Amino acid sequence: MASSVQQKRIRKSPSDRRAEIVEAAAAIALTEGLECITLRRIAEQLGVRPGLIGHYFPAVEELVAEAFGTAAGGELDSLLPAEPAAQRPTDRLTRFFAHATGPAYDDVSRLWINARHLSRYRPVLRDRVDRQEALWRGRLEELIRAGARSGEFRTDDPYLATIRILVVIDGLGAHANSSAAERPEAVTSMAVRTAERELGLADGALGS
Numbered sequence: 001m002a003s004s005v006q007q008k009r010i011r012k013s014p015s016d017r018r019a020e021i022v023e024a025a026a027a028i029a030l031t032e033g034l035e036c037i038t039l040r041r042i043a044e045q046l047g048v049r050p051g052l053i054g055h056y057f058p059a060v061e062e063l064v065a066e067a068f069g070t071a072a073g074g075e076l077d078s079l080l081p082a083e084p085a086a087q088r089p090t091d092r093l094t095r096f097f098a099h100a101t102g103p104a105y106d107d108v109s110r111l112w113i114n115a116r117h118l119s120r121y122r123p124v125l126r127d128r129v130d131r132q133e134a135l136w137r138g139r140l141e142e143l144i145r146a147g148a149r150s151g152e153f154r155t156d157d158p159y160l161a162t163i164r165i166l167v168v169i170d171g172l173g174a175h176a177n178s179s180a181a182e183r184p185e186a187v188t189s190m191a192v193r194t195a196e197r198e199l200g201l202a203d204g205a206l207g208s
Contacts, residue, residue: 025067086149089147154200
């Protein structure tokens with residue numbers, strides 16, 4: 001007698017399904033832009049019905065904000081981990097600049113440009129952008145304070161130094177849509193040089 005094995009469909013838990021939806025939306029946000037996130041688009045990406053996405057996110061604005069927060073938060077955790085390995089503050093900051101500037105960081109830079117523009121008229125997204133900016137400031141300021149405590153950095157105002165460094169990084173990120181060939185080294189290294197001046201370090205202490 002012929003036998004057949006019927007494949008069982010695995011039902012995901014609500015938390016796993018929600019995380020899957022947000023991750024899919026975050027990937028689209030990074031590669032295509034926040035405007036491309038729709039309930040139908042995410043449903044097609046995951047091979048489910050749009051109604052399922054709507055069950056977890058009745059308003060697409062909530063999904064857009066979650067997608068931005070997940071993508072931006074993941075990059076922050078990669079660049080400035082909340083619980084860093086046993087490294088000197090100088091080494092951590094050097095690693096940060098090696099990954100947070102230049103073409104390799106362009107997708108995230110475009111995401112921030114995109115989010116800040118849309119947040120002008122999307123309150124839910126604006127709140128998430130504000131929260132992510134606060135997290136970035138907090139992580140970098142704590143790293144600078146750690147360096148000041150260890151004697152590696154010299155600054156009278158770690159918070160002000162943090163703001164100045166981030167302003168330069170944001171300014172460089174605004175050129176993410178231009179050709180990498182149009183970015184001379186004197187420009188791309190501005191964030192590193194600014195950090196060295198703000199923290200009393202010798203030229204080249206944080207890399208090129």
